[in-house]
Each structure stands twice: as structure tokens, then as C-alpha cells.
Amino acid sequence: xNSPLRLGIAGLGTVGTGVVRIIxxxxxxxxxxxxxxxxxxxxxxxxxDKDRGVSLADYAWEDDPxxxxxxxxxxxxxxxxxxxxxxxxxxxxxxxxxxxxxxxANKAMLAHHGQALALAAEKAGCVIRFEAAxxxxxxxxxxxxxxxxxxxxxxxxxxxNGTCNYILTRMQATGQGYNxxxxxxxxxxxxxxxxxxxxxxxxxxxxxxxxxxxxxxxQVDFGAVALEGIQNVTIEDxxxxxxxxxxxxxxxxxxxxxxxxxxxMSPCLVPDTSPLGQLEGGTNMVVLEGDSVExxxxxxxxxxxxxxxxxxxxxxxxxxxxxxxSTFGQPATSxxxxxxxxxxTPAPYYMRxxxxxxxxxxxxxxxxxxxxxISIDRMRQYRxxxxxAPVLIVTHKTTRDALDTALTGISRLDVLAGHPVALRIxxx
Amino acid sequence: xNSPLRLGIAGLGTVGTGVVRIIxxxxxxxxxxxxxxxxxxxxxxxxxDKDRGVSLADYAWEDDPxxxxxxxxxxxxxxxxxxxxxxxxxxxxxxxxxxxxxxxANKAMLAHHGQALALAAEKAGCVIRFEAAxxxxxxxxxxxxxxxxxxxxxxxxxxxNGTCNYILTRMQATGQGYNxxxxxxxxxxxxxxxxxxxxxxxxxxxxxxxxxxxxxxxQVDFGAVALEGIQNVTIEDxxxxxxxxxxxxxxxxxxxxxxxxxxxMSPCLVPDTSPLGQLEGGTNMVVLEGDSVExxxxxxxxxxxxxxxxxxxxxxxxxxxxxxxSTFGQPATSxxxxxxxxxxTPAPYYMRxxxxxxxxxxxxxxxxxxxxxISIDRMRQYRxxxxxAPVLIVTHKTTRDALDTALTGISRLDVLAGHPVALRIxxx
Numbered sequence: 060x061n062s063p064l065r066l067g068i069a070g071l072g073t074v075g076t077g078v079v080r081i082i083x084x085x086x087x088x089x090x091x092x093x094x095x096x097x098x099x100x101x102x103x104x105x106x107x108d109k110d111r112g113v114s115l116a117d118y119a120w121e122d123d124p125x126x127x128x129x130x131x132x133x134x135x136x137x138x139x140x141x142x143x144x145x146x147x148x149x150x151x152x153x154x155x156x157x158x159x160x161x162x163x164a165n166k167a168m169l170a171h172h173g174q175a176l177a178l179a180a181e182k183a184g185c186v187i188r189f190e191a192a193x194x195x196x197x198x199x200x201x202x203x204x205x206x207x208x209x210x211x212x213x214x215x216x217x218x219x220n221g222t223c224n225y226i227l228t229r230m231q232a233t234g235q236g237y238n239x240x241x242x243x244x245x246x247x248x249x250x251x252x253x254x255x256x257x258x259x260x261x262x263x264x265x266x267x268x269x270x271x272x273x274x275x276x277x278q279v280d281f282g283a284v285a286l287e288g289i290q291n292v293t294i295e296d297x298x299x300x301x302x303x304x305x306x307x308x309x310x311x312x313x314x315x316x317x318x319x320x321x322x323x324m325s326p327c328l329v330p331d332t333s334p335l336g337q338l339e340g341g342t343n344m345v346v347l348e349g350d351s352v353e354x355x356x357x358x359x360x361x362x363x364x365x366x367x368x369x370x371x372x373x374x375x376x377x378x379x380x381x382x383x384x385s386t387f388g389q390p391a392t393s394x395x396x397x398x399x400x401x402x403x404t405p406a407p408y409y410m411r412x413x414x415x416x417x418x419x420x421x422x423x424x425x426x427x428x429x430x431x432x433i434s435i436d437r438m439r440q441y442r443x444x445x446x447x448a449p450v451l452i453v454t455h456k457t458t459r460d461a462l463d464t465a466l467t468g469i470s471r472l473d474v475l476a477g478h479p480v481a482l483r484i485x486x487x
Numbered sequence: 488x489n490s491p492l493r494l495g496i497a498g499l500g501t502v503g504t505g506v507v508r509i510i511x512x513x514x515x516x517x518x519x520x521x522x523x524x525x526x527x528x529x530x531x532x533x534x535x536d537k538d539r540g541v542s543l544a545d546y547a548w549e550d551d552p553x554x555x556x557x558x559x560x561x562x563x564x565x566x567x568x569x570x571x572x573x574x575x576x577x578x579x580x581x582x583x584x585x586x587x588x589x590x591x592a593n594k595a596m597l598a599h600h601g602q603a604l605a606l607a608a609e610k611a612g613c614v615i616r617f618e619a620a621x622x623x624x625x626x627x628x629x630x631x632x633x634x635x636x637x638x639x640x641x642x643x644x645x646x647x648n649g650t651c652n653y654i655l656t657r658m659q660a661t662g663q664g665y666n667x668x669x670x671x672x673x674x675x676x677x678x679x680x681x682x683x684x685x686x687x688x689x690x691x692x693x694x695x696x697x698x699x700x701x702x703x704x705x706q707v708d709f710g711a712v713a714l715e716g717i718q719n720v721t722i723e724d725x726x727x728x729x730x731x732x733x734x735x736x737x738x739x740x741x742x743x744x745x746x747x748x749x750x751x752m753s754p755c756l757v758p759d760t761s762p763l764g765q766l767e768g769g770t771n772m773v774v775l776e777g778d779s780v781e782x783x784x785x786x787x788x789x790x791x792x793x794x795x796x797x798x799x800x801x802x803x804x805x806x807x808x809x810x811x812x813s814t815f816g817q818p819a820t821s822x823x824x825x826x827x828x829x830x831x832t833p834a835p836y837y838m839r840x841x842x843x844x845x846x847x848x849x850x851x852x853x854x855x856x857x858x859x860x861i862s863i864d865r866m867r868q869y870r871x872x873x874x875x876a877p878v879l880i881v882t883h884k885t886t887r888d889a890l891d892t893a894l895t896g897i898s899r900l901d902v903l904a905g906h907p908v909a910l911r912i913x914x915x
Binding site: 077081085088089091092093094190196197198201202205206207208209210211276334337349350351352353354355356357358359360363365366368369370371372373375376377380381382383384385388389390393 | 513625626636639780781782791797800801811817821
């Protein structure tokens with residue numbers, strides 16, 4: 060048997076505890092598969108005296124994760140603290156400086172500092188693996204960077220925040236509005252300490268930026284992700300979309316266009332018969348499209364102790380087996396700075412507006428759409444109350460620019476009540 | 488730039504041509520990702536003078552794949568000829584003996600000779616990769632052997648023969664019987680030269696045996712797969728199953744039980760709302776379940792030039808990047824001979840029978856089920872013709888043994904017209 064791979068684990072929350080548990084309970088299985096034992100030398104967390112349901116007596120304790128990262132009896136620094144900066148970043152940098160490999164679940168840190176960390180790791184001859192940072196237990200980083208390595212990737216899409224998908228599918232199922240379901244998710248403990256990370260699309264945007272970097276060979280650029288959360292998705296739009304055969308999802312899309320790299324995380328309509336449309340609750344789904352493979356769909360739990368620890372262990376086992384790959388699938392020095400193009404790809408759009416019941420109201424809207432070069436695929440006007448009538452429009456493919464031109468005109472109409480809604484329909 | 492990885496490709500059918508095309512068209516992308524060029528030194532096929540839509544002028548030609556496998560300018564032998572024995576096996580053995588790595592799409596060869604080839608490869612310090620052998624473009628071998636390496640795998644399931652799924656979903660959609668759709672599939676070129684490989688479940692059984700070996704650390708044992716094809720699936724059962732909320736799929740299931748390793752490839756009922764139930768046409772789906780990850784579902788094209796070549800290239804790129812893993816995810820010498828247990832796991836069953844319209848007919852069936860310890864979940868008796876009445880029964884969970892006992896008794900009843908049908912309902 061070869062020498063053991065010795066871990067130092069910083070962060071003993073749900074995921075860290077799950078990793079310790081697997082290493083203790085599956086030692087023999089891991090050793091057979093890796094050809095060597097996988098052991099823990101030391102751990103670090105904010106509080107030492109907490110019952111985590113797993114014994115830490117065999118491991119050295121470090122109060123300071125930086126000290127843990129530098130220990131000579133640690134081969135791999137496992138960073139499960141979280142936070143884009145602060146101790147997580149300091150300890151990761153210390154580990155790399157000390158020549159240690161890094162396994163992390165920290166999407167925020169990599170979305171903000173991925174390029175600098177990847178450069179440092181390559182210089183030091185270390186690897187950084189982060190399967191657990193994207194889509195929980197789904198081995199999507201591996202599928203994209205290794206399994207599809209022979210493809211020119213054409214598009215990456217995903218529902219990658221389980222909390223948002225929970226809220227949206229519960230709105231659909233119960234007919235309740237966003238605020239009620241936000242509170243339900245909060246009571247169930249599904250929300251981050253800062254809920255805007257979830258419902259504002261930031262957490263999912265971090266994940267999308269990481270996938271886009273691997274897919275298109277670009278330096279990770281979270282700032283270029285066009286972000287829109289689910290806070291303004293109304294129960295009316297969920298119902299109307301369902302009537303027309305669609306579901307609303309917080310969907311991340313990255314694709315390379317003639318105008319640059321498009322990265323979007325926003326509420327979109329998808330067909331209710333598609334795998335994305337059928338995705339319920341907290342489950343995650345990632346769709347990978349390549350010029351050879353066509354389309355691969357990966358589905359699985361996006362969070363939780365077991366699934367996230369499974370992803371961490373996949374990375375640990377890769378390192379134990381000597382499977383070493385550049386952070387973003389190619390040397391960090393070869394990653395280009397891709398020009399951002401936020402919404403270059405044309406798509407059909409769903410529009411909803413309330414028109415005041417006057418002769419010619421609809422004609423004015425149709426005229427403005429026509430003038431912007433937008434043609435109408437389907438239109439429905441619902442039975443109206445005393446003074447206003449809700450109108451739904453599904454356009455043929457158009458650009459966001461053309462749509463914005465039309466919306467500006469429509470907003471100025473004297474027949475409009477309230478604000479018009481426009482949501483992209485993603486072709487899947 | 489490091490030295491190139493030089494391929495020798497044997498077999499220039501659809502998949503081989505697809506691989507040549509990718510290597511020619513994506514040379515720069517592959518070189519950046521691998522950190523070295525991927526090139527072709529030589530090729531081999533049955534006929535040299537055939538227009539394959541791609542130039543072979545740059546490559547040496549070998550009539551004999553064994554000679555190709557031994558060439559000193561070949562680092563990796565890419566076996567895309569097919570067939571469990573004959574030239575494919577001879578050339579693969581020659582390649583290993585000459586110290587070459589092997590990439591193959593040959594499920595039949597590995598299902599029959601996987602253990603011997605894996606032992607030979609390890610002795611010679613070579614790797615054998617076979618992502619393209621299972622579920623086409625879906626990187627399932629990688630997901631299972633690497634991504635989920637921290638899991639004790641609990642069950643592997645899959646729809647892995649696109650032709651069978653095409654026939655079954657077309658039966659459902661058109662109401663036509665098996666024979667008509669078999670002919671349709673044949674006209675479309677979807678069937679192997681020996682159609683029994685498809686509709687008899689053999690091809691899918693090969694794939695299941697390979698996944699089971701990786702999942703459970705067992706020597707691949709195709710002979711232990713309980714095989715049943717789709718030839719006897721009737722349009723009546725497809726209709727009745729649909730009425731009760733199920734779809735019939737040719738489903739492979741491998742799981743470790745207290746009685747040994749269970750491997751089955753047979754028509755099963757699955758809920759129509761599950762991802763497996765919703766899988767239409769030629770698409771493949773594999774479900775991986777582990778003690779930590781819970782459930783991962785992978786979906787994608789199971790065949791075709793692009794997807795299969797994508798899988799071959801995934802393996803080639805792994806080797807180019809120095810990512811080297813044992814054939815079945817752990818040393819071949821550590822794979823155990825697992826005791827086969829064909830259908831040990833209890834499950835609910837769907838039963839259909841025609842009863843002659845006599846008082847007490849149904850009571851006799853119910854009595855026999857009760858005597859076998861089988862309880863009934865749901866039962867339907869349909870409006871009958873002059874003399875017989877179709878009866879559908881969904882049982883609670885029971886063993887195959889108990890079911891067989893009951894079926895033996897039922898077959899002897901004087902109230903039975905024709906043969907009773909019994910299909911397993913797989914919990915997904």
C-alpha cells in the first residue's frame with residue numbers, strides 16, 4: 060500500500076462533518092479505490108466544543124485555518140469555511156504557498172479570485188479542485204472539463220440554486236405569492252444568512268461564472284454575469300406561463316456569441332415538457348451542450364450534507380489517485396479575457412401588460428412591437444375587470460435591444476396600467 | 488509544448504470517422520486543453536477505398552489492426568471495430584503486450600473479457616478506457632468511477648439501448664404493436680446486424696455488467712445478468728400500464744443485496760412522472776445512487792457519430808493529460824468474484840391475465856396470491872368480451888420467488904385463458 064493522502068479540513072459545518080464521516084466510515088473502500096489510505100491529520104473550525112455527531116479525537120486541532128494549511132502533515136487543504144475573502148482566502152493562499160493541493164466548496168471565493176488562485180496554484184505545482192462548489196452532488200465540473208474535453212462547448216445552462224427552484228415550484232403548486240413562499244423557505248432553513256445570495260441569483264451566478272470559465276476557456280468573470288433574481292416573479296406570470304405551456308425557472312445560461320461571452324442568470328420561461336421545465340423543488344440540473352455530444356443533462360441534489368460531501372470526496376479521491384488537472388481545465392496562463400456580451404443571443408420573449416380598456420389600445424402596442432422589428436407568435440387578451448385588460452404576448456425570436464426599444468415605447472403609452480413584464484423564453 | 492500523444496485508430500465506421508474529424512478540426516483546442524498535441528499516426532479498417540468525408544492522407548495505413556496496435560509511433564490504440572472476439576480482441580491484446588494504452592467503445596469485448604484485459608493492462612502498466620462503450624455521449628463511467636468515488640454505490644439503473652426505447656415509446660405514441668415498430672426501427676437503420684443484440688437486451692446487458700463491476704468492485708460477469716428482451720412486450724400492457732400511471736422501459740438494474748450481486752436487464756414499469764418514465768425515443772438515461780450522493784440522473788444521446796466520438800475523445804484527453812485510472816476504478820487484482828443473485832430484491836409487480844367468465848374465477852386467483860404471501864395493492868377488471876375478462880393486478884412488494892409460486896398455480900387454473908403476464912415495477 061502506498062503512503063496515505065493526509066487531509067487538513069478547515070470548516071466543520073454540515074459539509075465538513077459529512078466529509079469526516081465518510082473518511083471514517085468508508086476507510087477501506089476509499090483505500091482500495093485510491094490505492095492508498097485517505098486520512099485526516101488535523102481540523103479547524105470556529106468552535107471546538109460542539110457535538111457534531113462524529114469524533115474528532117484522532118485529529119490535531121488548529122484554531123487558525125492558516126496554521127492548518129501550513130502543517131507539514133497535511134497534503135491537501137480542504138477548505139469548507141466559505142466566504143469570498145477573509146480566512147478562507149487567506150488559508151487557501153497559505154496552502155498554495157506551502158505547496159499543498161486544495162479542495163474547496165467555495166464558489167464565492169473562486170468566482171471572485173479564481174484566476175489569481177489558479178495562477179498561484181500552477182506556479183506552485185498544486186491543484187485546486189472545486190466540484191462541490193457547483194450543483195452540489197452532481198459531478199458537473201468533471202463532466203464538463205474531462206468528459207466533454209473533446210467538444211467545443213456551445214452552451215451551458217442550469218438551475219443551480221435549489222432554494223429559488225423550491226420557491227418557484229411551490230408558487231406554481233400552491234398558487235401563493237413570492238413573499239409567502241420566501242417565508243416558508245426561510246422557516247425551513249433553506250436560505251443563506253444573506254438571502255439575497257439565493258433569491259438575488261448571486262450564488263447561482265457564482266456557479267455559472269465557474270462553469271463558463273471551463274466551458275469557454277475564459278478567465279472567470281463574475282462581474283460580467285447579467286444578474287436578475289426571482290424577487291419580482293409574480294404568481295400571475297407563473298400562472299400565465301403555465302397556461303401557455305411554460306415554467307418559470309431561475310436559469311443560468313452561458314454561451315459564446317459573435318459579440319463575446321454571454322453570461323446570464325435570470326428568471327426564464329422553459330417548456331413544461333423539457334427536463335428543465337419538469338425540475339421540481341430543491342433539485343439542481345445542468346445542461347451541457349457541445350458540438351459533438353449534442354446535449355447532456357445532469358440532475359441531482361444541489362445541497363445537503365451527503366451530496367456536497369460526496370463532491371468534496373470525488374476531488375479528494377482524484378488527488379489520491381494522482382488525477383491532476385488545471386483548475387479550469389487548461390493552464391491558467393492560457394485562459395483568455397473574454398469580452399462580455401450580456402444578452403446578445405436572440406430569443407422569443409414572454410410579455411405581460413395591463414391595458415386600459417380603450418378602443419385601439421392593443422393596436423398601439425402591436426404597432427410599437429412592429430416598429431421595433433418584433434413579430435408576434437401568440438397573443439391572449441383575458442377577460443378584463445371594469446377598466447383594465449391583461450394582455451399576454453409571446454414574440455418570435457428577437458434581440459433584447461429590440462425588446463427594450465419596444466418596452467420604452469410601450470411604457471410611455473397612455474393606455475398602459477402599471478409596468479409591462481418581459482421574460483426571456485430559453486430554447487432548450 | 489510537450490510531445491504529442493499519437494493515436495492509432497482501428498475501425499473507421501461512424502465512430503472512427505467522427506474521432507478523426509474531431510482531431511482534425513479541433514487540433515488547437517485539444518492541444519490547449521491537454522497541454523500537448525493529439526495526433527493520429529496510423530489508421531486501419533476493412534476497406535481502404537471508401538469515401539468517409541474526411542482525408543486520411545496524413546496517416547499511415549495498416550490492413551492488419553494487430554500491426555497497427557504494435558506500431559512504435561502509436562501511443563494509444565483506439566479500438567472502434569467492435570465484436571467481442573476476433574480482430575478487436577487480438578489487436579487489443581497486442582496493444583497491451585506492446586505497452587500501449589487502449590481506448591475502446593467495445594462493450595461486448597469488455598463484458599466478456601474485461602477482467603483478463605484489465606489484469607493484462609495493469610501488469611503492462613497500461614490503461615484501458617471505455618467511456619464510449621456505455622450510454623454513448625454520457626460521461627457515466629467517469630461520473631461513477633471518479634465523481635462518485637467517495638460513495639458506497641447502492642444501485643445503478645439505466646435505459647441504455649436507444650433502439651429499444653425508441654420502439655417502446657413509439658408503441659405508446661402510435662398504439663401499434665411490437666412487430667410494426669420493430670420494422671420501422673429496422674427501416675430507419677436503428678438495429679444492429681443481429682437485432683437480438685438490441686431487442687434481446689444483450690447490448691444493454693453488456694453495458695450494465697460494466698457499470699456493475701465499477702459500482703460494486705466485482706469482476707465483470709455478463710453471464711450473471713438476468714436478461715429479458717422487449718419482444719414479448721404487448722401493446723395491451725403498454726396501454727394498461729399507462730392507464731395506471733406507468734411506462735414500460737427496458738431497464739437495467741444492478742444492486743448489491745444480502746444474497747449477492749443482482750444484475751437484471753428486463754422490461755419494467757416505472758412511474759410516468761419520473762425522469763426514467765419521461766424518457767422518450769433514442770435517448771439514454773443512467774441513474775446512479777450512492778449512500779452520500781443520494782441520486783444522480785444523467786441523460787443524453789446513446790449513439791450516433793458525434794456523441795460516441797465525444798466519449799472516445801474524453802478518454803483520449805484523459806490519457807493525454809496524464810489522468811490514469813484502473814480499468815474498473817480499482818486494481819483488477821482487487822476486484823472480487825461477486826456471488827450472483829438474479830432477482831433478490833422485493834418489488835411490486837404488475838400482472839395481467841385473461842379470466843374465463845365464470846363465477847369464482849377472480850377468487851381463485853386472489854386465493855393463490857394470498858397463499859403465496861402476496862397482497863394486492865390495486866386491481867382492475869375490464870369490461871369483457873363474450874367469454875373472457877382482462878384482469879390487471881398491481882401487487883404490494885413481493886419477491887420474484889413468491890410471484891413465481893403464484894404464477895405456477897395460476898397457470899394451472901381452469902379459468903385462465905392464455906398466459907399470465909408479470910412485469911416488475913421498479914421503484915425510482
